[in-house]
Amino acid sequence: MEIENGTKSDLVLDSKFALIKAKLVKQLPLTLRWLALILTTTAAIGMGLNKQRKTAVVAIVGTKPISQTFTAEFQQTTAFVYFVVANALASFYNIMFVLLRTCFKGKENNLWIHILDLLIMVIVATGAAAATSMAELGKNGNVHARWNPICDKFGAFCLHGGMALIASFVGALDLLLLSILSLVALHRSVQGQELVSLSV
Template sequence: MADENGKQTEMESRPWHQTVTLLLVSLRLAALVATSTAAGLMAFNKETKTVTVAVVGTNPILQSFTAAFQQTPAFVYFVLANAIASLYNLLVMLLRPCLKNRGRQVLVHLLDMVVFALVVTGAAAAASMAELGKNGNKYARWNPICDRFEAFCIRGGVALVAAFIGAVLLLLMNALSVVGLTCKNVTSNNN
């Protein structure tokens, strides 16, 4: 309700602010869970297969092959990007009482955008390598590996889904943060 000058009262803007704050905290917590799940799944993603490469007489010659995230720079970047995003979101949640100042909230919003970009680029890099692992590249004569390392590819796919969910949550958090900062600015200018 507005007073005789058309200004909103403090009581009207308060519930909106509390709702936005609650949504931001919920989105940050969900993004923390998604990015930490993505980082953890990929960081512990390793599969070893032992195959017979030759038979000499009656003795098979065995060779072990291992697929691990450390063997691909895109997967290493993916793990680091999601781990940084998880740590950042955890720190912001823990330091939330210290971030009431408008200038600090703007800084957090800008850092949120950087973290969003980090997660999206990490997920995109990993997705391109996952596609190569699944389908290969017939022009470069690179064979797919997911037919041999199925568990590795499934865990990597789940990690990618978690990372993209985290990216969408971070994007929503950024959009809601802009709305919250804009509404604060409008209500403070009206008073």
């Protein structure tokens, strides 16, 4: 009797565990989409509001110093502009998907959704890569081209830009996981349809 009760309790425990696992797997795409939305929005806003002014003495005429104010902002570099646009586009896409997810009920495995997910991931990744190349140039300069680094003068600008880059790269990784997950779901639905057609 105890063995039977033990077996029944094990089966109940296993079924509860399977139910919780199924719910978590079902919620995973939506969770990843929310995370991608937060990360890409953070990256777009972080770089979009990134601006620093610095006043420096550029010459001395007699005893009077002449100073000039320099400004570093994202609009001065096309790679940073592309970065902001790419992350803003990804944010817009994900917020629209989250808001309209009831319209996609039962169509989560649609091929066009997978293609759009993949396209958005590529746009975010290329934006982050382009901005990273400019950030590296700003940090280290280029001795051969005689371009001086600017991060020693505009430290806050470089720090905020670096944090935006980290958010964007994590967002791109999150979008990659979302794309892989959706491709696995598409593959399973295609296999299921093939099995149904073979049995008929």
